[in-house]
Amino acid sequence: MRLKRQGDAREFEVELLGQNRQDNADQGDADGRRAVRIAIDGREIAASVATMPDGSAMVDLGGRRARVAGARRRSSIVAAAGPFAAEFVMIEGRTAHRTGGLAAPEVDAPMPGKVLKVLVAEGQPVEHGDPLIVLEAMKMETTLYAESPAIVAKICVVAGQMVDHGARLIELSPAAISAKPPESPSRDD
């Protein structure tokens, strides 16, 4: 399983190698713990785990203890270890878009907030670095800019609207006189 933490460029290959399922709470050994083996980027880690009725577990990683919890979503895993929390995206092969020279064919909200201003109109050509939309979140204004030349294909929000993290704001299509498409466009797989 290949995992990428949200906000972190690195990817990790993580595998649950095995767990001693016999030693669960009903028929566990004396201290109620069981052994779990995990590989992170090929490096094997042995953990001793005590599960809790609330769904969490106390994990002992070679003397370092952490209370951990986790849940699997459709395409990601949320995990907590003590006060640390993270969301890991599961990477399954390549899912590169055919973007026709666009940095990205859509502009999504990088944070939850309010759409303060929409600075472009549908059909309008934009250049790299042109401001597209102004969001307000936590009293701060954030301007989103075009990352490549494009034409505004669709505006999905209106000023004053509240948006969640990841909400689609604007869809872009390749500019008419576009930069050359990628030399060997990656096919969707």
Next chain:
Amino acid sequence: MKRGSISKLLIANRGEIALRIIRTARQLGLATVAVYSDADADAAHVAAADDARLIGPPEASQSYLNIAAIIEAAHATGADAIHPGYGFLSERPEFARAVDEAGMIFVGPPADVMAALGDKVAARRLAAGVGVAVVPGLETVEDRAAEQFAARVGFPLMVKAAAGGGGRGMRLVQAQAGLAEALAAAAREAKAAFGDGRVFLEKYLAQPRHVEVQVLADQHGGVVALGERDCSIQRRNQKIIEESPAPGLDDGLRTRMVEAALKVARVAGYRNAGTMEFLVEGGEFYFLEANTRLQVEHPVTEMRFGCDLVDEQLRVAMGERVGLPAAPRGAAIECRIYAEDAEQNFRPATGDALYLNLPAGPGVRIDTHLMTGARVTAFYDGLLGKLICWGADREQARVRMAAALGEFSLLGITNTAAFLRDVIASEAFREARLSTRFLERFFPRWSPNDEALESLLVAAAMAAGGAIGAARPISSASSSSRGARSDGGRSERGGRSPWAELAGFEPWGRGER
């Protein structure tokens, strides 16, 4: 403003502070009324109060800032007093006036006193008038005058909104080129946040500490101070760690600052709990602003003085006199845990609390509205809770805080607990090298260390493994039990259980038999 007893208190707020006020009201034998927006139908404060009224849609401007709807809710429930909490309407004189005109007690200062102290420009004049130093500034901001002021005191300068607080409408200007734009942007933010676009300019101090004095004043002219709080550790000009006493503060300066705070409160004719904020730099202090309400960080003072400031507020509102405070003991620290991503410049986060573990222990207090299943939306401030630790001295409070933050665990909402733990555990914090630039200096960027990352990956692997062939879908059991609640009018929330989105969430090691 009339005096008299209160029998039923409406709390015009939400989140942890609404819960906190309800607790004290109940201890005083008062009935309580919560108000809520459509987004908060399932919120903890609604369930905690004796009665609750829907006041509007999720947008704060139409619910928690809707004076008419709140007054109507008070009438409808027979409330005879309104506590505004902090934020929202707590510093709006027109709200205090409306409550008064409706024949109810406003738990706060008289509207005209609030107007005078709440306006930063007027408050600066008031303080200067009684000989209290203020930061060099310019009150009337026209581009020409601003340029002249800038030429005189030099950059950087701070643009601030005359109304409100909490870092809203504030802009740092480094050079002439950005001045006009910063004035305009701050005015726009202030207009949006407070309905008042007036801004003013202040000299920007390089490494100041933010120290504030808690005061308590009654309507008989009694004014007392309950020590100070150092609130220097801020991001986006908003406090995230506060403590009392202010470490290493010169005793003489502390005494003079407390006297200055009392002077300002007296000359303003203040009544209620309130805070006088100062900047401290180079052995001098400058009056910054007054907060005419309960502060977010009030528990720091409560822990040290063994008092209940909401209790004091309610007593003052009922016409009682303030007494001399007990002698303070030990030290207290507060950490504010926000739904924000500390790795991404404190970008706000939303989500559902899938798992929650709250710390406990000697000297540990947590004020929070969080519970498993609670949803955090983008509609309101992202404060999830406040962790407050007391110790016989600062070091004991600090060690307790580090341990308590280590126990705190929240799955499903990106939050600042781990960041705060690293700050509290740092040498810079242990040595109290405090200034409002603390985070820029010592934590310009932060991410979990390798050990934490390893623990998280182990947790992720186990979550994935545990979910495979999950034979006991807790998710469906959970959502059906939520749906079955007798919560008339809230049934649309039934299908939005956070558990429903999960492929499988189960106690590890018990799923597969």
